[in-house]
Amino acid sequence: MSGLTVKRLVAGYGGDPVLREVDLEVPEGGLLAVLGPSGCGKTTLLRVLAGFHPISSGEVWLGERRLDAGVPPERRGIGIVPQEGALFPHLSVAGNVGFGLRRGERAARVEELLDLVGLSGFGHRMPSELSGGQAQRVALARALAPRPGVVLLDEPFSALDAGLREELRADVRATLKAAGATALLVTHDQEEALGMADLVAVLRDGAVAQLGRPQTIYSSPADLGVALFVGEAVTFPGVASSGHVDTPLGSLPTSGEGRGTVLLRPEQLVLGPHGIASTVDDVLFHGHDATVLLRLADGTAVRSRVQGEIAVRAGDSVSVSVNGPALFFGNTP
Numbered sequence: 040m041s042g043l044t045v046k047r048l049v050a051g052y053g054g055d056p057v058l059r060e061v062d063l064e065v066p067e068g069g070l071l072a073v074l075g076p077s078g079c080g081k082t083t084l085l086r087v088l089a090g091f092h093p094i095s096s097g098e099v100w101l102g103e104r105r106l107d108a109g110v111p112p113e114r115r116g117i118g119i120v121p122q123e124g125a126l127f128p129h130l131s132v133a134g135n136v137g138f139g140l141r142r143g144e145r146a147a148r149v150e151e152l153l154d155l156v157g158l159s160g161f162g163h164r165m166p167s168e169l170s171g172g173q174a175q176r177v178a179l180a181r182a183l184a185p186r187p188g189v190v191l192l193d194e195p196f197s198a199l200d201a202g203l204r205e206e207l208r209a210d211v212r213a214t215l216k217a218a219g220a221t222a223l224l225v226t227h228d229q230e231e232a233l234g235m236a237d238l239v240a241v242l243r244d245g246a247v248a249q250l251g252r253p254q255t256i257y258s259s260p261a262d263l264g265v266a267l268f269v270g271e272a273v274t275f276p277g278v279a280s281s282g283h284v285d286t287p288l289g290s291l292p293t294s295g296e297g298r299g300t301v302l303l304r305p306e307q308l309v310l311g312p313h314g315i316a317s318t319v320d321d322v323l324f325h326g327h328d329a330t331v332l333l334r335l336a337d338g339t340a341v342r343s344r345v346q347g348e349i350a351v352r353a354g355d356s357v358s359v360s361v362n363g364p365a366l367f368f369g370n371t372p
C-alpha cells in the first residue's frame with residue numbers, strides 16, 4: 040500500500056472543467072472521504088484516478104509511481120468498490136473475490152478476504168443469494184484481494200437502508216484498517232464522511248474547499264459554505280467586535296470583526312432554567328436525540344439538538360442558552 044497524491048488536477052468534458060486544480064493527499068493507510076453535493080465532480084474524480092477519464096493537466100501519484108503519464112487502468116494497482124457492488128452475476132462469491140488473482144494463491148486469498156469481511160463460508164453463494172450489505176462486503180473483498188495500492192469507494196452505501204448503512208460503515212472502516220489499505224471514499228453524505236474517514240476533503244465547484252480531520256471540518260470550517268454543508272446550523276446576521284457578537288440569543292463570544300454571519304450548531308443551544316425566553320414550536324424525535332424547534336420572543340426561529348429524555352412539548356415555554364463560542368464568518372465583498 041502507498042499514499043495517493045493528486046496535484047493541481049484539471050479534468051472535464053469539454054467546455055469549462057469539472058475539476059479545477061484539485062489537490063489531495065491520502066497518507067499511506069489513511070481513509071480520505073471526498074464530500075460534496077451532487078454534480079460537484081466526485082464521480083469524475085474517481086474515473087480520473089482509476090484511469091477511465093483523461094485529465095487536462097495536473098498529476099496523480101501512487102507512492103513513487105506517476106499514474107497520469109499513460110498508465111492504463113489495469114496497471115494502476117487500484118481497487119474499486121462501485122455503487123451497489125456491481126458483482127459479476129454469473130460468478131459465485133469466491134469467483135468474484137478471486138477474479139483478479141493468480142490461480143496458485145487464489146483459494147487461500149479468497150478465504151482470507153471472506154474472513155476479513157465476515158463472510159467465511161459464503162464462497163459458494165451466487166450474488167443473487169446475498170443481501171445488499173453482504174454484496175457490498177463481497178465487493179470490498181474483491182477490491183482488496185489483489186492488494187491494490189489504493190481502494191476507491193464510490194458512494195458504497197447509497198443503496199442500503201439507514202440502519203444497515205450505519206453498521207456497514209463501521210465494518211468497512213474496520214476492514215480497511217485491518218487490511219492496512221489506503222482508501223478514498225466519495226460521498227454526498229456528511230454523516231458518512233465525518234463518521235468514517237480519517238480526513239475529509241470538501242469538494243465544491245470542482246475544487247477542494249477544505250481538507251482536514253472530521254472534527255476540524257465541523258468545528259472550524261473554512262467558510263460559511265463548508266459550515267452549512269457539513270452539519271445543521273443556526274445562523275444570524277451580526278456585527279462582531281472585541282471578541283463578542285450580539286445575537287437574538289444574547290451576546291456571544293466569537294472571533295472575527297465586523298459585519299457577517301454568526302453560526303451555532305444546534306447542540307450548542309441548551310434548554311434549561313436560564314437564558315432567553317422561547318416557545319416550543321415542535322419536537323422532531325430522531326431516536327438517539329431530538330430537534331426542538333423554538334421561537335424566540337422577537338419571532339426568530341432557532342433549533343436545539345437535545346439528547347436523553349425530551350421533557351418539552353409544542354406550546355411549552357422554555358429558556359434557551361448557548362454553550363461555547365459562536366462561529367463568525369465575515370461578509371466577503
Ligand SMILES: Nc1ncnc2c1ncn2[C@@H]1O[C@H](COP(=O)(O)OP(=O)(O)OP(=O)(O)O)[C@@H](O)[C@H]1O
Binds near residue numbers: 076
Ligand atoms: N459524460 C459526461 N459528459 C458531459 N458532462 C458530464 C458527463 N458526466 C458528468 N458530467 C457533468 O460533470 C459534472 C460533474 O459530474 P459528476 O458525475 O462527476 O458529479 P458527482 O459529484 O459525482 O455527482 P453525483 O453525486 O450526482 O453522482 C456535472 O455537472 C455533470 O453534469
